[in-house]
Amino acid sequence: MQKDSLLPTPRELAAVPEREPVDLDAAISIRGLEKRYGDFRAVDGLDLDIRRGEIFALLGPNGAGKTTTVEICEGYRKPDAGEVRVLGQDPADGGRAWKAQLGIVLQSGAGDSQLTCREMLQAQASYYPDPRDADEVLALVGLTEKAKSRGRTLSGGQRRRLDVALGIIGRPTLLFLDEPTTGFDPEARRQFWSLIRTLRELGTTMLLTTHYLDEAEALADRVGVIARGRLVEVAVPSALGGRETAPAVVSWTEHGVRRSEATATPTAFVRDLMSRFPGEVPDLAVARPTLEDVYLRMIGEPA
Amino acid sequence: MTTTTRTEVALPTVASVYRTRASVELKEFFRQRESVVFTLMFPVILLVVFGAVLDYDIGNGVTFTQYFMAGVIAAGILGASLQNMAISIATERSDGTLKSLAGTPMPKSAYFVGKIVQVLVVTLAIVVILMAIGALVYGVDLPSGSDWLTFAWVTVLGSAACTLLGIAVSSLAKNGRSASAMVTPIALVLQFISGVFFQFSQVPVWMQTIAAFFPLKWMAQGLRSVFLPDALAAQEPTGSWELGRVALVLALWCIAGLLLCVATFRWQDRGSG
Numbered sequence A: 001m002q003k004d005s006l007l008p009t010p011r012e013l014a015a016v017p018e019r020e021p022v023d024l025d026a027a028i029s030i031r032g033l034e035k036r037y038g039d040f041r042a043v044d045g046l047d048l049d050i051r052r053g054e055i056f057a058l059l060g061p062n063g064a065g066k067t068t069t070v071e072i073c074e075g076y077r078k079p080d081a082g083e084v085r086v087l088g089q090d091p092a093d094g095g096r097a098w099k100a101q102l103g104i105v106l107q108s109g110a111g112d113s114q115l116t117c118r119e120m121l122q123a124q125a126s127y128y129p130d131p132r133d134a135d136e137v138l139a140l141v142g143l144t145e146k147a148k149s150r151g152r153t154l155s156g157g158q159r160r161r162l163d164v165a166l167g168i169i170g171r172p173t174l175l176f177l178d179e180p181t182t183g184f185d186p187e188a189r190r191q192f193w194s195l196i197r198t199l200r201e202l203g204t205t206m207l208l209t210t211h212y213l214d215e216a217e218a219l220a221d222r223v224g225v226i227a228r229g230r231l232v233e234v235a236v237p238s239a240l241g242g243r244e245t246a247p248a249v250v251s252w253t254e255h256g257v258r259r260s261e262a263t264a265t266p267t268a269f270v271r272d273l274m275s276r277f278p279g280e281v282p283d284l285a286v287a288r289p290t291l292e293d294v295y296l297r298m299i300g301e302p303a
Numbered sequence B: 001m002t003t004t005t006r007t008e009v010a011l012p013t014v015a016s017v018y019r020t021r022a023s024v025e026l027k028e029f030f031r032q033r034e035s036v037v038f039t040l041m042f043p044v045i046l047l048v049v050f051g052a053v054l055d056y057d058i059g060n061g062v063t064f065t066q067y068f069m070a071g072v073i074a075a076g077i078l079g080a081s082l083q084n085m086a087i088s089i090a091t092e093r094s095d096g097t098l099k100s101l102a103g104t105p106m107p108k109s110a111y112f113v114g115k116i117v118q119v120l121v122v123t124l125a126i127v128v129i130l131m132a133i134g135a136l137v138y139g140v141d142l143p144s145g146s147d148w149l150t151f152a153w154v155t156v157l158g159s160a161a162c163t164l165l166g167i168a169v170s171s172l173a174k175n176g177r178s179a180s181a182m183v184t185p186i187a188l189v190l191q192f193i194s195g196v197f198f199q200f201s202q203v204p205v206w207m208q209t210i211a212a213f214f215p216l217k218w219m220a221q222g223l224r225s226v227f228l229p230d231a232l233a234a235q236e237p238t239g240s241w242e243l244g245r246v247a248l249v250l251a252l253w254c255i256a257g258l259l260l261c262v263a264t265f266r267w268q269d270r271g272s273g
Helices: A010-014 A066-073 A117-125 A134-140 A156-168 A186-201 A213-219 A237-245 A266-276 A291-298 B014-030 B033-053 B064-094 B097-102 B108-138 B147-170 B176-193 B205-211 B215-227 B230-235 B243-264
Strands: A028-037 A040-050 A055-059 A081-086 A102-105 A174-178 A205-210 A222-227 A230-235 A248-254 A257-263 A285-287
Touching: A028 A066, A040 A066, A040 A230, A055 A066, A055 A213, A066 A081, A066 A174, A066 A205, A102 A156, A117 A134, A117 A156, A117 B014, A134 A156, A156 A174, A156 A186, A186 A205, A186 A213, A205 A213, A213 A291, A222 A237, A222 A291, A230 A237, A237 A291, A248 A266, A257 A266, B014 B033, B014 B064, B014 B108, B033 B064, B033 B108, B064 B097, B064 B108, B064 B147, B064 B176, B064 B215, B097 B108, B108 B147, B147 B176, B147 B215, B147 B243, B176 B205, B176 B215, B205 B215, B215 B230, B215 B243
Parallel strands: A055 A205, A055 A222, A102 A174, A174 A205
Antiparallel strands: A028 A040, A028 A081, A222 A230, A248 A257, A248 A285
């Protein structure tokens, strides 16, 4: 916007809180998003920008507003207030050409079918202008042996990988993954993570919702923590909640009493401690806050 | 600023997506044992059982099986359209199939085209099997000459009305099972009071009046005009086949069904997420 003066106009000063306009070049740009279900404010003034090419994890407890936000971006729900642009387009009037650039993996999955995995992928591919090859995608998600099995014969983890296969068959620019690994065993989750990293290398932007901290930490370029319908923080995983500069906690036992001290200089503190004890400092431990500590504090739960 | 969309590759044509959906819907139907047994085989079993048990003369030298042919075809159409649509769409809505499809660039009309093709193919299969068994095993006289024309329009108009109603009714149910629990008893009652299992003239008048509000009675009556000699029109409530009224009532149900579909159709569960 062009202005004669750099000083804000009275009208701009009155507009509190002041927000930048939506970013039409971003993969997703959200300003002041609100959505109510009856008296419940599922999303309550949410701002968010997701850059093209990044993996963004929306982290939050159940009922925090993750799915509502994602489903507004996907065009399934209409916001009560605020502005949303997904690939430069308002999802509420996204047509076929816009949808052709998206891949959607719903929390509820893609439904039951009598078709085989390959048939489901081929049918889904036929809706898109430039789809991937069905067998290629089956190999990518590790379901090649299940190509001729019907959807309903798959295990939970295989079923979820089929959902992802259906989500990426159309060669999406932007992939939505709503709690993709809920119910997975640790082995299946590791496999799933490597699939997501492969997709990243193929240049897909991803918006991932999860309530697993380790998943957000392992996969995301940036993490947004959502609580009570608001984004409480956006950061790279290692810096979440000021974790990288947070004071360390040194703890030890002295005169039979467990003691602990928070300090910004743990090395110096331990050196002091060493001078007070003839040998080993009993039960010495130095701890940085874990991602979980930081997260629980941010979402307002007692740790 | 305008939107930036990938335009190098054109979207697939609507016709090609229609073909995909038609093929998907046919596979979904014929690979599911429940739907094949329930929708396709049930009318056949009815014909075999009733044909074997009730072979009395209903007047003018016409056998009950000849009469039953019209009713069982009407019941078959009802099953292939209203019951089949209500149950399958309610199932697909509750298990997320519809929601997933709505998130793809599939033209929405393609979903309905697929369903219509499924209804048409299943209806044709039911009609062919019923007529073949009727003619070969029970000596039923098949329609001749212009009767085929009447047969065709009654079948098409009747299944159109019932398909639209089935799609509308699917929105009332929570899932496939509740749709089945809702629709199956209604269909059964309608079959009893619409002259499918008994001669319509033997149904109490107040039940005939209730039946006259629904499409099944008019489908069965239209089909009786095809399978029975005109002398038996005297047994109908007004003493004639009333083909004009058959067309009118079925057409009205088509319009009502379409309006209900437009007003009630949902691509996702109420209150999901």
